[in-house]
Amino acid sequence: MTMSTMSVSLTELSNIFTVIAVILCFCAMLLYITRYAWHFYRNMMVLRVNGDDMVFHHGSLHQVTARIPQMNMMKVHIPFTFKLLETSKSTYSELQYSVSSQVRYRMHVYWGVNIKELHVCLWRPWAALKELCQNGTLLNDHYQQPGPQLHKGPHSDEIIKLSLPAPLDLGTPPRLCYPVVIFLLRVDNEGDVHPDETVALINVVHIKDSVCTLPTSILAQYLKQANGQLSCLKQLYLATGNPGNYDEDNHIPLALAEPVNGDATMGQTIVCPTSDDSAIWNSSGEQLCVVCQYFPLSRALLPCRHTCICASCFDKLDRCPMCRGSIKSYFCIRGEEYMPPIQSMPKNPQEQHGHLYNWLDSLNDALIDFLGFQR
Structure with a gap:
């Protein structure tokens, strides 16, 4: 009778041991996943600063490549009007x-x-x-x-x-x-x-x-x-009218010259301002972005050729705010020195957090070391 009672007791205890083992395995797996998720979060954080995607990696700040490609343009002077x-x-x-x-x-x-x-x-x-x-x-x-x-x-x-x-x-x-x-x-x-x-x-x-x-x-x-390059001049559409007191659409301070050949790519396109282009290329800011109405417009959108947006608002859009057409590429018609400088992140990530956060991080490292996992 005593042996039968002990067998029943051992059988019940074996079920408890199984449950405990499953719980321990689950906790270990959870800690393992949490550790690597936190490692990725701590070392690769995507931020948005002034409308631009930034990547924070090991205490340094890197700008992500723009979603929409920028065309490298060449400024060519036209001596005729x-x-x-x-x-x-x-x-x-x-x-x-x-x-x-x-x-x-x-x-x-x-x-x-x-x-x-x-x-x-x-x-x-x-x-x-x-x-x-x-x-x-x-x-x-x-x-x-x-x-x-x-x-x-x-x-x-x-x-x-x-x-x-x-x-x-x-x-x-x-x-x-x-x-x-x-x-x-x-x-x-x-x-x-x-x-x-x-x-x-x-x-x-x-x-x-x-x-x-x-x-x-x-x-x-x-x-x-x-x-020998032959190009077709096409006007840029300014959102706030043609600067410089030009009344006619056929005479504007800035035009786009697209190469006239079948296999031409947009990257070969050149920007051709006339001699009276100071109203567009200066930094006085009369021509303001149609979205924020704060920064001067500085980017021309392709293929619609609307010049209506600043660098800060550009990355928030995928369609032209004037014609609602898709933005395939763009080029800058002036410098963008008006953008505020990007603040660098502290070299030591612990400077951004409180004592509780740092204590939990240390506890997490101790548990990982106790379980034998690699950090």
Whole structure:
């Protein structure tokens, strides 16, 4: 009878030992997971400082790569300005535009230019274009009527009037000819021009007529560099209007020049300000971010080309606040020295916590050492 009682007692105790063993294993596993989770938390903490993702690692602060890639841009100076004058007489009989230049140049005007032949001409190397310009065979007679050809030195804004006595035969849309194309070609010695400098500005102008009733406007502006690069100028849309007292959309202080080739990537795009770009590139702050209305706008969004946001607000958005289009990339139109400096974290993480926190951390290390786990 005594042996039977002892057997029953041992059986009950074995169940208790099993429960205790399971509890101990569970606690050990919990401590193990907690230890490594805390190790990761302590050594890799993601913060957001001024809208930017930061990583805190072993007491130092590192900035995380931006979610949206930044395009590396190159500032290229354009020595020419060209602007149509919005008057009631913008017709074939009287077309008015304003031109300024900081260099000596030739101006060639052609009426009724064949579209295909124009683009073939634009793709020629600069040396070949310059030779054709000197020989008077720039478009090789692929136009209906020639316009004036002027040779000028540097000058400020000058109003030029064009008139066409005989009408053009442009046909019905879609037309194969541009109404008028105006070349501004730089005149310099070959060794005086840097390969990246602008040597030509080609302006394609539409003129309203009875067949095509679209308003008179600039259809396209092409930029030619001495190295042969051909780009199409596109305006940037400023959220608070064009600075510098410019009223026309066709003449703005800052434009975007996108290379005209099929395999061009956005990284090849260049920024091309004119000589009157101080209102955009200064640090006076008249142009404010549309989101915070505090910092000056400094980033142009692509592909929509809206220039409306500062560096602080940029990383909080994935869509343009003006058109709600997706932001694929961006570039800076000015320095961002206005951003407050990022405060560095203390070298010793224990300086940020109280005594209770440090005591619990020490207790956790002691338990890990007691259980035999590696820290």
